Structures are given as structure tokens and as C-alpha cells.
Amino acid sequence: xxxxxxxxxxxxxxxTLLKAGYATAVSKTSNGVKIAALDESSPTASVSLVINAxxxxxxxxxxxxxxxxxxxxxxxxxxxxxxxxxxETELVGGVLSSNLGRETIxxxxxxxxxxxxxxxxxxxxxxxxxxFAEHELHSVATEVAAECHLAESTPEIAVIDALHNAAFRxxxxxxxxxxxxxxxxxxxxxxxASQNFVANKVALVATGVSEAELKSLADSAFSHVAAxxxxxxxxxxxYGGDVRVAHNSSVGHVAIGHGxxxxxxxxxxxxxxxxxxxxxxSNKDITEAAKVAVASLKAAAKSVSADEFKRALAQAxxxxxxxxxxxxxxxEILAAQAxxxxxxxxxxxxxxxxxxxxxxxxxxxxKFLSSKPTTVVLGQASALPYPEALF
Amino acid sequence: MSGITLVNQVKASKFLSGILTPVASAFVxxxxxxxxxxxxxxxxxEETDIIREAINRLPENESYERFYRMKVACQYSLSHTIxxxxxxxxxxxxxxxxxxxxxxxxxxxxxxxxxNNIKSxxx
Numbered sequence: 001x002x003x004x005x006x007x008x009x010x011x012x013x014x015x016t017l018l019k020a021g022y023a024t025a026v027s028k029t030s031n032g033v034k035i036a037a038l039d040e041s042s043p044t045a046s047v048s049l050v051i052n053a054x055x056x057x058x059x060x061x062x063x064x065x066x067x068x069x070x071x072x073x074x075x076x077x078x079x080x081x082x083x084x085x086x087x088e089t090e091l092v093g094g095v096l097s098s099n100l101g102r103e104t105i106x107x108x109x110x111x112x113x114x115x116x117x118x119x120x121x122x123x124x125x126x127x128x129x130x131x132f133a134e135h136e137l138h139s140v141a142t143e144v145a146a147e148c149h150l151a152e153s154t155p156e157i158a159v160i161d162a163l164h165n166a167a168f169r170x171x172x173x174x175x176x177x178x179x180x181x182x183x184x185x186x187x188x189x190x191x192x193a194s195q196n197f198v199a200n201k202v203a204l205v206a207t208g209v210s211e212a213e214l215k216s217l218a219d220s221a222f223s224h225v226a227a228x229x230x231x232x233x234x235x236x237x238x239y240g241g242d243v244r245v246a247h248n249s250s251v252g253h254v255a256i257g258h259g260x261x262x263x264x265x266x267x268x269x270x271x272x273x274x275x276x277x278x279x280x281x282s283n284k285d286i287t288e289a290a291k292v293a294v295a296s297l298k299a300a301a302k303s304v305s306a307d308e309f310k311r312a313l314a315q316a317x318x319x320x321x322x323x324x325x326x327x328x329x330x331x332e333i334l335a336a337q338a339x340x341x342x343x344x345x346x347x348x349x350x351x352x353x354x355x356x357x358x359x360x361x362x363x364x365x366x367k368f369l370s371s372k373p374t375t376v377v378l379g380q381a382s383a384l385p386y387p388e389a390l391f
Numbered sequence: 392m393s394g395i396t397l398v399n400q401v402k403a404s405k406f407l408s409g410i411l412t413p414v415a416s417a418f419v420x421x422x423x424x425x426x427x428x429x430x431x432x433x434x435x436x437e438e439t440d441i442i443r444e445a446i447n448r449l450p451e452n453e454s455y456e457r458f459y460r461m462k463v464a465c466q467y468s469l470s471h472t473i474x475x476x477x478x479x480x481x482x483x484x485x486x487x488x489x490x491x492x493x494x495x496x497x498x499x500x501x502x503x504x505x506x507n508n509i510k511s512x513x514x
Contacts (some may be wrong), residue, residue: 083501087506135448 002156026338027211029219031227034203036338037211038330044056045116045208046327048108049123050335052203052231053196054101055174056269064178065192067147070100071140072189073107074122083121094119100176101162103233103269104335105319110327116209123204124221127197132189141184143209148177155247159255159378166241167257167274167374171234189268198228203338205331231339236272240372244381252286256294256390258368269341275368287385294390301365309358320349338364416482425480426473427464432489433457441500443490453488 028178029036055066060252071281074096075082089096089105094111107126109119165173178184199222257276273279304312323329323344337343373391377384401407404492419425424434435442449457465471 081501082503083499083506091511093511134450 002323003120008010017201026341026343027215029199029215029222029350031222031225032199032202033222033225034220034338034341035205035211035213035215035218036087036203036343037206037208037209038334040208041111042353044110045113045117045206045213046108046110046331047104047123047204047206047209048331048335049126050106050203050205051127051196052103052201052339053105053192054103055176056102056171056233057196057231058174059187059192062117062182062184062188062192062278063174064144064182065184065188066100066105067144067176068103068140068177068184068189069192069196070098071143071147072130072132072136073105073126075136075140076131076133077125078121078131079125084129088118102172102174102176104339106331106335108331113208116206116214120204120214120217121221124218124223124225127202127222130193130197130223132193134186137186138343141388143318144178145180146325148180151177155249155251155253155280155378158245158247159253159376162245162376162378163255163257163274163276163374166243166376167238168236168272169239172236172269172272195228197225199225200228200230200297203335205334207327207330207334224276233271234270238272238371240374242374242387243376244291244384245376245378246381248376249379250282252283252384253377254286254290254293254390255374255376256290256387257374258371258378270336274374276374283380283383286383287389290390297365297369301362302368303362304358304359304361309361312361313353313356317353320353321346324349418472419482419485423473424464425482425485427467428474428478428480429460429464430480430485432487433460433464434491434494441496442489442493445489445496446493448496449489458487 010282017046029035040176053069058065067317074085080088085096089109089111092111092115094109094115096107098105098107100106107123109122111119114288151161165175167173197355202222202225204214204218255276255278257274277290279289279293281289323333373387375387375390401411419431424431437443437446446454495499
């Protein structure tokens with residue numbers, strides 16, 4: 001079995017290549033909470049609170065704090081207890097979830113359309129009044145530890161985490177999982193929240209609701225949130241390197257990434273990206289698989305034939321359009337666009353893809369390959385290839 | 392905490408609190424727990440779900456000091472002595488460190504009880 005998937009998929013990426021040319025203003029509440037909504041004709045709706053305070057914004061001595069903050073979502077706040085939020089959500093048939101990325105922490109509620117006002121209110125309280133109570137820390141820390149354990153034992157997650165760490169070291173290189181030695185107190189959490197739970201770092205994103213309605217709900221629910229200032233990340237610097245992780249895994253994993261600073265194409269984060277290939281195969285075949293992957297990148301850097309380009313363009317168009325179909329990825333796109341302050345519709349994204357030429361692709365591939373590669377191998381380390389064997 | 396209480400009315404009225412505060416102080420002194428070095432919140436009945444949960448939520452240093460005061464009180468009791476006037480707990484040190492937590496936990500328990508007996512109806 002040999003499977004090569006582009007790391008693009010795994011990395012949870014947002015195409016920001018369309019920044020130039022299509023900028024439309026994003027609507028905001030009076031204190032600066034960004035609002036984005038896509039009104040579809042489905043009976044259900046989803047609301048997401050997206051806070052621009054992912055793992056890259058963690059203070060150096062408090063690595064892992066964002067993971068704790070994520071798990072403190074929907075806990076006791078000044079207006080409702082965690083128990084009440086859970087039970088009331090059950091009563092209206094909603095589903096709550098929270099998610100941590102390198103750029104953002106997001107909390108999502110999926111519900112019937114008529115219950116959107118309730119969840120917007122809950123999100124407003126979450127931002128303004130979460131208590132970060134001492135007695136909740138124990139259960140939060142247990143959840144954090146369980147999630148870290150799951151991540152460690154899932155090679156796909158461990159590889160991508162190691163890849164980021166090697167590529168960017170700190171900032172974007174910070175793990176989204178708290179280490180078992182991370183020492184986080186409720187005081188640290190309150191301080192982190194007071195700095196990051198501010199209107200200018202928050203976006204409220206919804207599907208199934210009109211933007212005007214969402215804005216009027218947010219205006220009242222978020223009125224107590226301090227304005228604060230927008231998130232400012234230290235510019236990501238790409239380092240690259242080689243990481244080998246010994247792991248009790250029956251198959252070998254190789255991920256090869258190349259970093260890029262802002263350029264015409266920028267897949268990934270607000271100011272940097274990682275592009276690469278990820279191969280997973282039996283220990284016997286993994287070297288061959290990784291070589292094939294690198295060779296195909298190298299070939300693309302030389303030239304891309306008209307046929308190949310046509311096929312790739314069609315695939316890219318399909319993927320772009322499909323991203324606007326699913327609720328999760330629509331929310332992701334809207335949130336990234338709201339926080340970066342520009343809006344792009346599906347049609348505009350597709351139109352922009354038509355401007356891409358075959359030559360641009362090979363130029364970009366060549367640019368990627370000129371940077372120092374980041375390689376991560378995970379599995380039975382002694383049997384896995386060193387980067388020199390691949391390039 | 393249950394029962395009918397007029398504590399807020401008494402506290403609000405200068406006249407009533409003026410009369411009752413000395414009486415209350417005399418009562419507390421007569422009850423004698425301060426002469427064993429203890430605070431009021433140390434002698435609350437521990438064997439209820441609410442108070443047990445509240446004690447679990449005490450910060451580490453508070454809970455350590457609570458145990459320490461209890462050990463000291465046991466020692467007084469064993470040796471059939473009480474604290475001298477200087478070493479007895481001063482009224483201003485008789486801080487209600489547990490009561491706010493008890494109130495919070497009691498509210499949470501009541502809320503849970505309410506939700507468990509909820510009657511849902513369609514709009």
C-alpha cells in the first residue's frame with residue numbers, strides 16, 4: 001500500500017492568494033468584533049466564535065496555554081454555569097465544539113436557526129466573563145492530557161506537528177498540544193484571556209443566518225467586551241531541518257515541507273506557509289515512495305505540460321468549490337477572511353484560478369525547492385531514509 | 392444554607408445591628424471555638440455533599456491551614472487546655488473563607504436539581 005497525499009490537505013489551509021484585487025470591507029460591531037455570515041437555505045445554522053489567539057500567540061514561557069484556554073470554553077462564566085450551558089444546549093438540540101489551530105481558537109455551535117440568538121449570547125459571555133475557576137482546572141488538565149496522548153499516538157498528527165516545529169521553531173512552530181510538563185495556572189489563563197479575549201481579536205462567523213441579523217445579535221451580546229487591539233504575530237521565519245521521531249508504528253511516515261514567505265501564492269497562515277508532500281507506506285517501500293514524491297515536485301519545477309496543468313487546474317477548481325460546500329470549511333474560510341479583513345466569494349476564487357499559468361506553477365515549485373527543506377520521518381527510525389537519500 | 396434568615400435586614404438597619412452585634416459577639420465567644428484557635432467555617436458540619444464539594448474546591452494553602460487549625464484544636468482538647476487570650480483566634484481573623492464557596496456550590500446543586508426535574512414543552 002502506498003499513499004501519497006499532498007500536505008496541503010492535512011495542514012488545514014486557507015487560500016489567501018486572492019488578497020489583492022478582491023478586497024471588500026468586513027462588517028464589524030461598534031467595539032470591533034468582526035462579523036461574517038453566509039445565509040444558506042438550510043433549516044440548521046452554525047455559529048462560530050473565532051479568536052485570533054492560537055498556539056502561535058502563546059508567550060514563550062507558557063507553551064501550551066492556548067490548549068488549556070480551548071478546553072476552558074463553555075465552562076462557568078459570570079452568567080451561566082458550565083452545567084447550565086450543557087443542559088440548555090441539549091434542550092435546544094445544539095452541538096458545541098471547540099477547536100485549536102496555530103492562528104485561532106474557535107468555538108462552534110450548530111443548532112436550529114431559531115436558537116442562534118441564544119448561542120451568540122453564550123459566546124458573548126464566554127469572551128467577557130469566563131471565570132477560569134480553580135476547581136475546574138483539574139478536569140480541564142485531564143482533558144488536555146488525554147488529547148495530547150491521542151495526538152502523540154496518532155502518527156499523522158505527530159508528523160505535522162514535528163514538521164511545523166522544525167520549519168518555524170517558535171511562533172507557528174509552537175505545538176497546538178500542551179506538553180505534559182506545561183505549568184499553567186488559572187492566573188496565567190486569566191492573564192492570557194484578558195490580553196486575547198478582546199473585540200479586535202474576535203470574529204463571529206455564521207452559516208444559515210444573514211449578516212445583518214448576526215450583526216445586530218452580536219452588537220448586544222458583545223457590548224461588554226473590551227475593544228483591545230488586533231492580534232500582531234511576530235513575523236514567521238522559516239528555518240527548515242530534519243526531524244526523526246521513533247514511534248511504534250507499523251508503517252513509516254515521511255513528510256517533506258518547504259517554507260515560503262508571503263508571495264503571489266500563499267497557502268497556509270496569515271504571513272507564511274508550508275507546502276509539501278506526505279508519504280505513508282510500509283517500512284520497506286517508504287524510501288521509494290518519498291523519492292517518487294520528491295521527483296514529481298522536481299519535475300514540476302522544470303516544466304508543467306499543458307495536459308498536466310489542465311488536470312491540476314480542474315482539481316484545484318473542484319477543491320476550491322467544494323470547500324464552500326461543507327459547513328466546517330466554509331466557516332474556516334469566512335473566519336480567516338474576516339480576521340484578515342477581506343472577503344472573497346467562491347466565484348471570485350474560481351475566477352482567480354483561471355489567471356494562473358502553467359509557467360507560474362513551475363516557477364513556484366522551483367521557488368519552493370530552493371528553500372531548505374524540512375523533513376520529518378516517523379516510525380521505526382532505523383529503517384527510515386535520511387533526507388540526503390531523497391533529494 | 393437553609394431556614395428563614397433576617398440577616399440582611401439586620402445588617403441594613405443601623406439600629407438593629409447596633410443592638411444585636413454585641414449579643415452576637417458574646418454568643419460567639421461563649422461558644423468557644425475561637426479559644427481552640429478555630430474559625431467559624433472550620434466547625435461547619437462536614438458530612439454533606441455540598442460542604443464536601445466546597446472543601447474540595449479550597450485553594451491548596453487555605454485547605455492546609457484548615458487542617459492545621461484542626462490539628463491545633465485537637466491538641467488543645469487532648470491536653471485539656473485552651474488558648475490564652477493572646478493566642479486565641481481574634482474576631483477579625485474569623486474569616487468566612489468557606490462560606491462563599493458553599494453558597495456557590497449550593498447554587499450549582501440547586502440548579503442541577505432544577506434541570507433534573509425540568510418539564511419541557513414545545514413552543
